[in-house]
Amino acid sequence: MRVGKIFGIDIVINLSWLFIFAFVAWALADVGPFRDVSMLPAQRVTLGIITALLFFGSVLAHELAHSLVARSRGIPIKQITLFMFGGVSNLEGEPGTAPVEAWISFVGPLTSLVLGAIFFSLSLLLGPRTPLGVATEYLGYANIVLGIFNLLPAFPLDGGRVLHALVWRITKSRYRATQIAAGIGRLLAGLFILYGIFATLYFGFDNALSGLWMVFIGWFLLQAGTAEETHAELEHALQGLTAADIAEAPPVALPADATADVVLQTMMRTGRRAFPVMLGDRLLGIVSLGDFVKLGDRPPGAAYVTSLMTRLEDLHSVTPTTQATDVLKLFSQTGVAQIPVIDAGGQLVGFVTRENILRRLPLHRDLRRIAPASPQV
Ligand SMILES: [Zn+2]
Numbered sequence: 001m002r003v004g005k006i007f008g009i010d011i012v013i014n015l016s017w018l019f020i021f022a023f024v025a026w027a028l029a030d031v032g033p034f035r036d037v038s039m040l041p042a043q044r045v046t047l048g049i050i051t052a053l054l055f056f057g058s059v060l061a062h063e064l065a066h067s068l069v070a071r072s073r074g075i076p077i078k079q080i081t082l083f084m085f086g087g088v089s090n091l092e093g094e095p096g097t098a099p100v101e102a103w104i105s106f107v108g109p110l111t112s113l114v115l116g117a118i119f120f121s122l123s124l125l126l127g128p129r130t131p132l133g134v135a136t137e138y139l140g141y142a143n144i145v146l147g148i149f150n151l152l153p154a155f156p157l158d159g160g161r162v163l164h165a166l167v168w169r170i171t172k173s174r175y176r177a178t179q180i181a182a183g184i185g186r187l188l189a190g191l192f193i194l195y196g197i198f199a200t201l202y203f204g205f206d207n208a209l210s211g212l213w214m215v216f217i218g219w220f221l222l223q224a225g226t227a228e229e230t231h232a233e234l235e236h237a238l239q240g241l242t243a244a245d246i247a248e249a250p251p252v253a254l255p256a257d258a259t260a261d262v263v264l265q266t267m268m269r270t271g272r273r274a275f276p277v278m279l280g281d282r283l284l285g286i287v288s289l290g291d292f293v294k295l296g297d298r299p300p301g302a303a304y305v306t307s308l309m310t311r312l313e314d315l316h317s318v319t320p321t322t323q324a325t326d327v328l329k330l331f332s333q334t335g336v337a338q339i340p341v342i343d344a345g346g347q348l349v350g351f352v353t354r355e356n357i358l359r360r361l362p363l364h365r366d367l368r369r370i371a372p373a374s375p376q377v
Contacts, residue, residue, distance in 0.1 A: 009067055011060070014083035025052040043131065051135045056082065058115050058143050062150075063087035065111040066158075070095070070104045092333070098169040098177075105161035112147030116140045154192075155185030156224050178232035185225040192218030235325050237360040243327050244320035246357065247341045247350030253278040254287065260300035260308060263287055274338050276348050277309045283348050285309035286340055317342045320349050327352050 004011050025048045059082060066089040067077045076092040095101035119140035126133035151159040160181050168177035196214030203211065238246070251272045254263060256279045266275060267289065274288035287309040294308050317340045318327055330339060331354060341349040 006064065007068060009064070009077050010079035012079050012081045014081060017082045021052055021056065024055060025049045047131055047135055051138060054139055055142055058112065058139065058146065059087050061115060062108045062112050062146065063089045065107045066104055069107045073100045073104065098165040101168070102162050102165035105158045105165065108158050109147040109150045112143045112150065116143035116147060119143060152188065153184060154188035154221055155181040156228050157221070160185050175232055175236045178229060182225050182229040185221060189218045189221035189225065192221065234328060234357065234360065238324035238328060238357070241324035242320060243318045243322040243324060243341045243352055244349060246324050246327070246360070247352045248356060249350050250276050250348050254305055255279075256284055256304070256306050258305045260292070260295055260303040260305065263305055263308070264300060274351060276340070277305050283312055283342070283346060285311040286315060288337065290337070315340060318352070319343060328357060331357070
């Protein structure tokens with residue numbers, strides 16, 4: 001759900017965020033820091049909501065810090081997503097050098113720590129037993145925790161990315177750095193999970209919730225770290241290859257006057273999901289299984305393929321010499337299932353599918369088993 005735009009960056013909130021927001025507002029007002037402060041019920045609720053809003057504003061400030069520094073280093077930002085565990089800045093590219101990565105990663109926790117110090121100072125000014133004093137003290141505490149937690153060297157947390165940048169600087173290999181940082185991240189995530197299980201089993205019900213929360217965070221870190229590592233392995237495996245190298249030859253072309261039932265029959269016969277549509281030797285577009293939603297109520301025998309297909313001018317396509325790593329980027333940006341490779345003369349050279357790219361992964365893993373990744377000294 002899009003809620004607004006700050007500095008030209010879309011701010012999107014996940015539904016889980018609304019749930020957590022309600023929970024935080026309730027917990028603050030009812031069982032949290034305001035419990036011992038004498039206030040009217042209405043004041044209590046209002047202050048709970050305001051404090052929750054300021055807390056999420058703090059999370060947003062943390063993400064904005066990442067995003068604005070990244071943009072100042074030439075990395076475009078599409079959006080910031082706020083969800084259950086905090087926020088994610090969607091960078092549309094990767095930092096080109098280790099110092100840039102370190103700075104982009106570090107500035108988020110730094111912002112949180114500075115905000116924490118500001119809120120703590122405010123709470124001292126406002127007095128420890130006043131409602132506003134308690135609220136700012138809580139916000140100071142929350143920001144410090146946010147800053148310190150994110151500085152843990154558990155990739156892909158910010159601290160893990162700083163570690164990644166350091167290893168990258170030392171080994172001169174970004175890929176090697178990802179392997180090492182992801183390995184340490186897995187170890188820490190595993191410790192989180194083990195500790196969470198231990199706390200849940202031995203420390204009684206009061207600690208069971210925070211124990212389960214630890215397990216949840218550990219599991220989340222494990223997932224996120226593995227996803228980043230797989231992406232890095234893919235990029236590494238695709239290094240030096242072009243779209244033409246990884247494309248598969250186009251299947252039989254369909255003539256422009258083919259009807260939808262012919263398309264379905266061809267799909268079933270060949271087991272492929274996308275076909276070029278040609279008029280003579282001119283490529284008009286591509287029809288894929290997903291295009292059948294455009295069929296509507298029409299009987300498949302009465303609908304021409306040209307009314308279903310995605311037209312050439314609307315397609316995300318690449319040229320044979322496009323770097324395979326750029327094709328990978330296009331996949332993650334567009335979410336399409338296949339990308340046609342079209343040469344300068346407008347001829348369809350082939351398709352790259354997600355499977356074509358993923359197929360490179362086991363091959364690469366096997367190769368690594370045969371050849372050591374770094375020279376032995
Ligand atoms: Zn961060």
